[in-house]
Amino acid sequence: MSATLDHLVNQPYKHGFVTDIESEVAAKGLSEDTIRLISAKKNEPDWLLEFRLKAFRHWLTMKDPGWANVKHPKIDFQAISYYAAPKPKAKLKSMDEVDPELLRTFEKLGVPVHERAALAGVAVDVIFDSVSVTTTYKAKLAEVGIIFGSISEAVQNHPDLVKKYLGSVVPAADNFYAALNSAVFTDGSFCFIPKGVKCPMELSTYFRINTEETGQFERTLIVAEEGASVSYLEGCTAPKFDTNQLHAAVVELVALDNADIKYSTVQNWYAGDENGQGGIYNFVTKRGLCKGVNSRISWTQVETGSAITWKYPSCILQGDNSVGEFYSVAVTNHHQQADTGTKMIHLGKNTRSTIVSKGISAGQSNNSYRGLVKVMPGADGARNYSQCDSMLVGARCSANTFPYIQVRNPSARVEHEASTSKIGEDQMFYFAQRGIDAEEAVSMIINGFCKDVFQQLPMEFAVEATKLLGFKLEGSVG
Amino acid sequence: MIVQNSPTLLQVRGLRASINGTEILKGLDLTVKRGEVHAIMGPNGSGKSTFAKVLAGHTAYEVTGGEVMFEGKNLLDMAPEMRARAGVFLAFQYPIEIPGVGNSQFLRLAYNTVQAERGQEELDPLEFDDLVREKMKLLEMSPDFLQRSVNEGFSGGEKKRNEILQMAVLQPSLAILDETDSGLDIDALRVVSQGVNHLTNKDNAVVLVTHYQRLLNYIVPDYVHVMSAGRIIRTGGKELALELEERGYDWIEAEAAEAAGALA
Numbered sequence: 001m002s003a004t005l006d007h008l009v010n011q012p013y014k015h016g017f018v019t020d021i022e023s024e025v026a027a028k029g030l031s032e033d034t035i036r037l038i039s040a041k042k043n044e045p046d047w048l049l050e051f052r053l054k055a056f057r058h059w060l061t062m063k064d065p066g067w068a069n070v071k072h073p074k075i076d077f078q079a080i081s082y083y084a085a086p087k088p089k090a091k092l093k094s095m096d097e098v099d100p101e102l103l104r105t106f107e108k109l110g111v112p113v114h115e116r117a118a119l120a121g122v123a124v125d126v127i128f129d130s131v132s133v134t135t136t137y138k139a140k141l142a143e144v145g146i147i148f149g150s151i152s153e154a155v156q157n158h159p160d161l162v163k164k165y166l167g168s169v170v171p172a173a174d175n176f177y178a179a180l181n182s183a184v185f186t187d188g189s190f191c192f193i194p195k196g197v198k199c200p201m202e203l204s205t206y207f208r209i210n211t212e213e214t215g216q217f218e219r220t221l222i223v224a225e226e227g228a229s230v231s232y233l234e235g236c237t238a239p240k241f242d243t244n245q246l247h248a249a250v251v252e253l254v255a256l257d258n259a260d261i262k263y264s265t266v267q268n269w270y271a272g273d274e275n276g277q278g279g280i281y282n283f284v285t286k287r288g289l290c291k292g293v294n295s296r297i298s299w300t301q302v303e304t305g306s307a308i309t310w311k312y313p314s315c316i317l318q319g320d321n322s323v324g325e326f327y328s329v330a331v332t333n334h335h336q337q338a339d340t341g342t343k344m345i346h347l348g349k350n351t352r353s354t355i356v357s358k359g360i361s362a363g364q365s366n367n368s369y370r371g372l373v374k375v376m377p378g379a380d381g382a383r384n385y386s387q388c389d390s391m392l393v394g395a396r397c398s399a400n401t402f403p404y405i406q407v408r409n410p411s412a413r414v415e416h417e418a419s420t421s422k423i424g425e426d427q428m429f430y431f432a433q434r435g436i437d438a439e440e441a442v443s444m445i446i447n448g449f450c451k452d453v454f455q456q457l458p459m460e461f462a463v464e465a466t467k468l469l470g471f472k473l474e475g476s477v478g
Numbered sequence: 479m480i481v482q483n484s485p486t487l488l489q490v491r492g493l494r495a496s497i498n499g500t501e502i503l504k505g506l507d508l509t510v511k512r513g514e515v516h517a518i519m520g521p522n523g524s525g526k527s528t529f530a531k532v533l534a535g536h537t538a539y540e541v542t543g544g545e546v547m548f549e550g551k552n553l554l555d556m557a558p559e560m561r562a563r564a565g566v567f568l569a570f571q572y573p574i575e576i577p578g579v580g581n582s583q584f585l586r587l588a589y590n591t592v593q594a595e596r597g598q599e600e601l602d603p604l605e606f607d608d609l610v611r612e613k614m615k616l617l618e619m620s621p622d623f624l625q626r627s628v629n630e631g632f633s634g635g636e637k638k639r640n641e642i643l644q645m646a647v648l649q650p651s652l653a654i655l656d657e658t659d660s661g662l663d664i665d666a667l668r669v670v671s672q673g674v675n676h677l678t679n680k681d682n683a684v685v686l687v688t689h690y691q692r693l694l695n696y697i698v699p700d701y702v703h704v705m706s707a708g709r710i711i712r713t714g715g716k717e718l719a720l721e722l723e724e725r726g727y728d729w730i731e732a733e734a735a736e737a738a739g740a741l742a
Contacts, residue, residue, distance in 0.1 A: 421577070425537060425538060426574055427574050427576065429534075429536050429537065429558060429574075430570065430573070430574040430576070431559075432535070432557070432558035432559040432562065433534050433535075433558060433559075433562050433567075433568050433570075434562055434584070434588035434591075434644065434648070435559050435562040435563045435588050435591040435592045435595070435648070436559060436587055436588055436591055437559050437591075438559075440587065444576075444579050444583075444584070444587070445576065445578075445579065447578070447579075448576065448577060448578025448579040448580075448627070449577070449578050450578075451578050
């Protein structure tokens with residue numbers, strides 16, 4: 001029976017191919033010269049080079065964080081190349097000029113890069129190794145004043161906006177990997193929703209690491225002005241390599257008064273093989289600032305890939321009555337390790353946060369939830385509800401929950417619920433006795449377990465997420 | 479009911495089974511024909527529930543000897559889900575909770591799987607809803623049950639009703655009810671029994687595993703079997719149950735031991 005379960009959760013990785021494309025790759029190693037090279041390649045203004053150098057100098061004084069419940073050999077930061085880009089033939093004017101090999105790659109991955117073929121209502125920014133390749137629906141979004149595209153372009157075209165918000169939520173010296181990212185980030189998405197605008201379509205970024213021994217350090221910045229709202233999706237894949245690749249991204253969200261940002265991730269980086277060889281180290285800092293009153297930031301993540309995941313999408317609830325949400329499904333298998341969760345920092349009055357975390361461990365993997373709920377003295381009437389459920393598949397995996405709760409205001413209300421369950425022989429037998437085979441049974445159990453989170457995802461992503469877990473969709477009507 | 483010349487549905491011969499190396503069933507024989515209701519009684523630890531689970535194919539048990547023929551096919555060669563699709567139904571003593579999986583979704587998937595196996599029409603959610611609501615009336619169940627997760631937060635009695643609802647939906651040819659009466663109050667016992675009686679006909683058969691005679695006032699058996707130490711040691715009519723109620727099991731076990739001694 002457990003052999004059947006193993007088989008079901010061990011679907012082969014479908015995105016593990018390498019595209020043969022001419023790339024420009026910087027020499028390995030990290031120094032101020034590397035940073036100057038990246039900055040020069042991207043024709044950046046001086047203030048940004050200064051931002052990078054400052055971060056780098058600070059990074060040199062920092063230590064690799066050792067507190068996460070993950071194990072890996074020491075990373076040699078000099079053995080990584082910090083810049084890789086598909087070689088541009090010339091400045092591209094339209095999608096038709098993009099290298100067809102590149103387009104085929106994204107078609108194979110199911111990413112809609114052609115607007116005519118795109119899923120209705122989703123604009124996509126596509127990032128290949130270090131560089132943004134294309135953004136769809138840009139013109140249409142510009143009509144309502146929305147800026148959506150690569151952060152490199154934004155640095156050129158909207159330097160004041162980038163300068164104002166870059167590093168305002170995740171300071172350059174925030175932590176080891178955030179500092180590294182601030183020093184060497186190559187590209188990422190920038191999204192600005194002006195006052196009062198409800199973004200008419202889902203915005204999406206698709207990340208692809210293609211080159212071996214490169215790191216991917218993307219930087220995403222989303223700003224929603226007063227009364228604005230946006231729903232943003234992020235997807236990621238990488239080819240199979242025997243070596244580990246480092247992915248250290250920083251995502252910053254800023255929500256002003258009455259603004260609403262919904263950020264969804266389906267992370268499917270290559271996880272390494274069944275013996276734990278290869279795979280991505282996914283060390284990511286994601287943080288949202290609910291700066292204005294009544295603002296809301298909602299994180300939804302489905303983490304299925306990566307050899308190691310280390311990420312805590314967080315909300316700083318500064319504005320009164322602001323709301324932070326975190327919905328997460330983290331699946332680990334084989335030798336994967338995940339230490340993931342969230343931080344909810346309550347500063348403003350009547351701020352509310354909700355945490356729903358579902359961890360599924362299979363194989364010999366290790367899956368930890370780590371979350372902080374912090375209520376500061378000024379946060380009168382703050383409320384938090386946390387629910388952390390773990391599911392074990394088989395007998396060799398492990399699940400841990402590390403909740404940190406710090407309350408410094410007597411009027412606060414904080415609730416934490418946790419459960420651990422197991423897909424056991426008895427449950428499988430019950431399904432079998434009703435004629436339902438093992439594959440369908442696991443699919444139903446897992447989907448049922450994750451339902452609270454999947455409901456938060458936009459439709460297409462919910463479908464992809466369900467597929468990603470390697471299981472079939474539940475019946476059309478619940 | 480005993481039907482003249484009724485075909486044999488289930489034939490168990492010399493069945494032996496063990497769990498974790500301990501033998502529980504030690505050469506069990508039983509023949510069930512279509513239309514019949516059999517009660518299996520016996521003291522705790524005699525192997526009644528093990529027998530029910532082994533028939534259904536629970537993977538924790540290892541069959542070490544004997545044979546089980548069901549509708550002329552070797553049941554022991556079939557995977558648990560294939561046995562279910564072939565018409566073997568087990569109402570669980572302790573129904574399993576499945577959080578997050580809707581009762582109606584679960585029922586419909588089970589129904590359609592069995593229908594497909596029988597080459598009969600599968601139903602879409604709306605059609606199925608009509609069917610299941612009809613069956614629920616029979617068991618005096620509130621439609622709210624459909625919206626809830628399978629058995630999650632159900633009381634003991636609700637879980638047992640839910641098992642019989644599944645039986646009503648799947649219409650098995652052999653229903654094995656494992657202590658369905660335990661944990662039921664007198665009203666629930668009546669409703670569940672009525673449900674079972676309603677579902678029995680000349681083409682199917684029921685095997686009741688029970689501790690108490692009480693259930694047999696409502697579902698009247700054609701045969702009563704007494705199990706002890708992994709075997710059936712006495713078979714009689716419905717009056718045997720009354721005698722057991724009065725005298726307990728010791729006298730039968732003593733008689734059986736005597737008979738075995740006489741043979742030896």
